[in-house]
Amino acid sequence: xxxxxxxxxxxxxxxxxxxxxxxxxxxxxxxxxxxxxxxxxxxxxxxxxxxxxxxxxxxxxxxxxxxxxxxxxxxxxxxxxxxxxxxxxxxxxxxxxxxxxxxxxxxxxxxxxxxxxxxxxxxxxxxxxxxxxxxxxxxxxxxxxxxxxxxxxxxxxxxxxxxxxxxxxxxxxxxxxxxxxxxxxxxxxxxxxxxxxxxxxxxxxxxxxxxxxxxxxxxxxxxxxxxxxxxxxxxxxxxxxxxxxxxxxxxxxxxxxxxxxxxxxxxxxxxxxxxxxxxxxxxxxxxxxxxxxxxxxxxxxxxxxxxxxxxxxxxxxxxxxxxxxxxxxxxxxxxxxxxxxxxxxx
Ligand SMILES: NC(=O)c1ccc[n+]([C@@H]2O[C@H](COP(=O)([O-])OP(=O)(O)OC[C@H]3O[C@@H](n4cnc5c(N)ncnc54)[C@H](OP(=O)(O)O)[C@@H]3O)[C@@H](O)[C@H]2O)c1
Numbered sequence: 374x375x376x377x378x379x380x381x382x383x384x385x386x387x388x389x390x391x392x393x394x395x396x397x398x399x400x401x402x403x404x405x406x407x408x409x410x411x412x413x414x415x416x417x418x419x420x421x422x423x424x425x426x427x428x429x430x431x432x433x434x435x436x437x438x439x440x441x442x443x444x445x446x447x448x449x450x451x452x453x454x455x456x457x458x459x460x461x462x463x464x465x466x467x468x469x470x471x472x473x474x475x476x477x478x479x480x481x482x483x484x485x486x487x488x489x490x491x492x493x494x495x496x497x498x499x500x501x502x503x504x505x506x507x508x509x510x511x512x513x514x515x516x517x518x519x520x521x522x523x524x525x526x527x528x529x530x531x532x533x534x535x536x537x538x539x540x541x542x543x544x545x546x547x548x549x550x551x552x553x554x555x556x557x558x559x560x561x562x563x564x565x566x567x568x569x570x571x572x573x574x575x576x577x578x579x580x581x582x583x584x585x586x587x588x589x590x591x592x593x594x595x596x597x598x599x600x601x602x603x604x605x606x607x608x609x610x611x612x613x614x615x616x617x618x619x620x621x622x623x624x625x626x627x628x629x630x631x632x633x634x635x636x637x638x639x640x641x642x643x644x645x646x647x648x649x650x651x652x653x654x655x656x657x658x659x660x661x662x663x664x665x666x667x668x669x670x671x672x673x674x675x676x677x678x679x680x681x682x683x684x685x686x687x688x689x690x691x692x693x694x695x696x697x698x699x700x701x702x703x704x705x706x707x708x709x710x711x712x713x714x715x716x717x718x719x
Contacts, residue, residue, distance in 0.1 A: 377409040384473025391435040401697025413456035420450035426505035465491035506711030507683035518656035527552030529599035537564035539711040614642040625655040684710030
């Protein structure tokens with residue numbers, strides 16, 4: 374019997390509970406251990422991380438029970454060993470995996486969430502980091518939620534919070550392509566300039582320096598707003614409920630405020646839902662991955678031609694040790710757009 378191959382694996386663990394705290398780098402620690410290539414049970418995979426997608430929502434996994442467990446986030450990986458015919462050795466997958474160089478993907482929940490990306494990456498000829506953002510789950514979420522829930526009509530006005538973030542910048546551009554008037558909010562003047570000057574938003578305001586209601590009313594003008602694309606889950610929803618036109622929609626997508634330790638926000642102005650016959654609807658991406666081929670068919674050409682722009686920060690010289698701190702900086706708004714950390718070449 375040949376000895377199992379050994380790997381030196383640095384990975385990130387949860388050092389202490391995030392409950393009641395704004396995330397900081399002391400919430401994480403790294404360890405380097407030698408692991409053996411695992412004996413794979415049916416459907417299991419052993420993978421090498423190519424790039425880590427730093428997604429705000431994994432914050433929900435950092436509870437008290439999780440201390441000392443490895444951080445699981447979305448990772449673009451190469452399959453090194455497989456007992457799963459859908460994902461043979463050499464395939465490139467995007468899935469929940471450990472923040473580390475190597476991962477044994479065995480949890481049935483995580484196996485259910487594996488997406489195969491190799492064909493799409495190869496045929497696009499585009500850098501694989503884009504498949505964490507504009508060609509991956511974030512953009513897919515926007516593309517599909519706008520189709521399924523948005524009911525967009527040319528001439529309407531959409532307002533997007535965290536508009537310069539990963540999902541926000543895509544939402545604005547897709548809505549613009551459908552003929553909508555687009556308003557965004559973000560937390561710095563640089564981001565506002567980017568929205569207006571580079572992405573072609575019709576109006577944008579800094580939610581940190583302006584009263585949200587006054588700013589949104591001024592941006593909306595006589596036409597008001599028809600859709601609020603909510604990425605933050607805070608009191609902005611009350612402003613939207615007040616301002617939305619009859620038959621308006623709120624699309625509940627994200628809760629960035631909660632990722633930053635704000636309490637869940639309960640809307641107060643709900644009478645508007647009744648009086649204006651509004652629709653307030655949530656969307657979750659996880660049950661919709663079967664539509665990815667259609668998304669790529671439509672969006673890859675737009676990205677290649679430059680018709681859709683996308684700001685991303687690709688951190689090439691980072692090690693696993695810096696993942697925790699970089700994630701904290703993502704939540705704090707220190708980057709624009711999607712942040713990916715490259716750990717190995719394709
Ligand atoms: N429903 C689904 O299926 C689905 C799928 C994917 C993602 N999501 C969710 O969508 C949301 C957006 O994700 P993303 O990847 O696009 O994040 P993101 O916008 O790239 O997140 C980072 C940005 O959040 C903003 N931010 C942080 N705290 C904020 C606050 N209290 N109020 C307003 N903005 C704040 C910061 O920008 P500023 O400088 O502008 O403050 C920061 O740059 C997340 O909650 C994510 O979990 C949902």
